[in-house]
Amino acid sequence: MSSEKQETAAVRVLGRWPSPFVIRVLVALRLKGVEYELVEEPMGNRSELLLASNPVHRKIPVLLHNGKAVSESLIIVQYVDEVWASQGPAIVPSDPYARAAERFWGQYVDDKFPSAIRVLRGKVAGDKDETAAQVAAALQHLEEAFVQCGQGKDYFGGDSIGYLDITLGSHVGWVRAVERMAGVSLLDAAKLPSLAAWADRFCAHPAVADVMPGTDRYVEFSVKNDGVPKAN
Ligand SMILES: N[C@@H](CCC(=O)N[C@@H](CS)C(=O)NCC(=O)O)C(=O)O
Incomplete structure (x- = not known):
């Protein structure tokens, strides 16, 4: 398995379908062809994993990449663009x-x-x-x-x-x-x-x-x- 494949297998998104902020992360991952697991956060009840992953804002989405947490949807989108720079279209303009x-x-x-x-x-x-x-x-x-x-x-x-x-x-x-x-x-x-x-x-x-x-x-x-x- 290539190292890229190993990274891909280790991508989880803490989220919920109605959140526009979560959609951003899923679209970025799909553009890059990165496999991910969407871990549905319960409504009105933050999971222990969410509280541990985003203790400051306690909000979805959170991207877990090889166990490391990245928060804030637009920061996640930029992170995905940088980590999988060689895959799919560039998301952030180079100019x-x-x-x-x-x-x-x-x-x-x-x-x-x-x-x-x-x-x-x-x-x-x-x-x-x-x-x-x-x-x-x-x-x-x-x-x-x-x-x-x-x-x-x-x-x-x-x-x-x-x-x-x-x-x-x-x-x-x-x-x-x-x-x-x-x-x-x-x-x-x-x-x-x-x-x-x-x-x-x-x-x-x-x-x-x-x-x-x-x-x-x-x-x-x-x-x-x-x-x-x-x-x-
Ligand atoms: N600025 C944040 C906003 C995220 C946000 O507002 N998430 C909402 C869901 S749409 C949230 O987690 N609210 C608390 C909750 O649902 O428990 C981002 O871009 O990621």
Whole structure:
């Protein structure tokens, strides 16, 4: 067995399917063709392994590589890109300016989307119309960023899925779910032609399709766990 194979066999992800942050890690591993085991964390009850692996934040995802823990989804994505650099497409751009641009937008995405999605799915209190307007404005910026970063190609990363594709793409499932639950239009093809087409392309990619749940599954999960009434 090659040393690369041994590393591959020793990859575990502590996570749970509805977490966009977990999806990032799974997509990165799949892009690189790395075999992994997803260890499902129980809902509302952190496992001893999680507490021992991520004692600071106590959050999923955690990547366990040969027993060593790496936390924070975007740090894990970069770690996967570096460890398996010779496999699959490069995830982080090699050009410093392109890298800075993708990191800038990645930070923007994580500043805007997770908190807004919690409001729109009814998990935390907030003005849904105002929040939807903020998400729509963020998506408009990202439509422009797509044209700049992707330079007319299929992905933010160019010909293949890259860092910003993974960062934003991991939220697409919940964005579509809250569109239905809150009765708002966000990834609107009429307003965001490039980004809406990108979102469909990203979700259909072989590294993504099997780990990106459908809208029904998110909505069912939210209704069961967030305590909101089912939308018609
Ligand atoms: N910044 C973190 C966010 C991770 C995060 O918020 N994870 C949530 C699940 S989506 C979590 O573990 N919450 C506590 C829990 O579920 O026990 C990352 O990018 O990995």
